[in-house]
Amino acid sequence: MSQTVDRALSILPLLAQGPADLGQVAERLGVHKSTALRLLRTLHEHGLVYRQQDQRYRLGARLFALAQEAVESLDVREIAHPHLVALGEQCGHTVHLAVIEDSEVLYIDKVESRYPVRMYSRIGKPVAVTVAAVAKLLIADLSEAERRALAERLDFPMYTPRSTPNAAAFLKELATVREQGWATDLGGHEESINCIGAPVRGADGRVVAAMSVSAPNVVVTADELLALLPLLRRTAEAISREYSGNAHHPAPATPALQKEIP
Known part of the structure; x- marks a missing residue:
């Protein structure tokens, strides 16, 4: 479980550099595309990443909202x-x-x-x-x-x-x-x-x-x-x-x- 969380969290700094497709995410994590897709779907469900029409992923609005709430608190x-x-x-x-x-x-x-x-x-x-x-x-x-x-x-x-x-x-x-x-x-x-x-x-x-x-x-x-x-x-x-x-x-x-x- 800890490895899964670590991999999922590793996606966020990657997308902070700009949108990336499934292959790029899998390559950066060193995992199969199916594993990367599963992680991305989970993050997407929580609003932390967003899939664009060109099938690339970027950081989701929920992540920015959480960051703002944290700063304000x-x-x-x-x-x-x-x-x-x-x-x-x-x-x-x-x-x-x-x-x-x-x-x-x-x-x-x-x-x-x-x-x-x-x-x-x-x-x-x-x-x-x-x-x-x-x-x-x-x-x-x-x-x-x-x-x-x-x-x-x-x-x-x-x-x-x-x-x-x-x-x-x-x-x-x-x-x-x-x-x-x-x-x-x-x-x-x-x-x-x-x-x-x-x-x-x-x-x-x-x-x-x-x-x-x-x-x-x-x-x-x-x-x-x-x-x-x-x-x-x-x-x-x-x-x-x-x-x-x-x-x-x-x-x-x-x-x-x-x-x-x-």
Whole structure:
């Protein structure tokens, strides 16, 4: 029975590459056509594959519906929380998780710093979109048209002299974030607070959440915080792998990350 299930499941990645006929499926599985046909019929009955008029098979609509239902049932906060706690224990600083909803970026989880100096951020509270590292990561993943439209609607308050001053500067920074795969807020919201962020991605590679490590400069310098980027990104990749259900989700190489740090 296990061999039958294994063979049936092996058909799905094959058809994900495009429609295939009975002979191609049998050849790929290394079985007789009658065996391949029996497997295909079973998958067809469950809506996982569909036979076209040209007698080739492709993935069925039921498979996509199941995938969508699985994605919608996932709770990124529940999956991420143990990783956030572990990261907080390792580095000792405040760790956040944020998502974007209706052009607003919200914190959905927080692990407090072990140091007596605490941040005033709260779960459910919107973040400062134009300066926060998590916001930059989430907005940078939008399409170019969406990024531009959002930038034109935003106000750009100068919280500190390091705040993003206007839409052009914001779009330029988002382009950098897209290219390098991480973001910072070095005194842009509060002069005394620095922050680094990394994206959490779904199975399709899109950013579903963003996480960050923040610390006051009386505890660590900006350079010392930036040195935690490899650890932060490894944690984000671990969450991404678990969230997407992909054990082979690529993890960034530490040496390359170290070169990225300014």
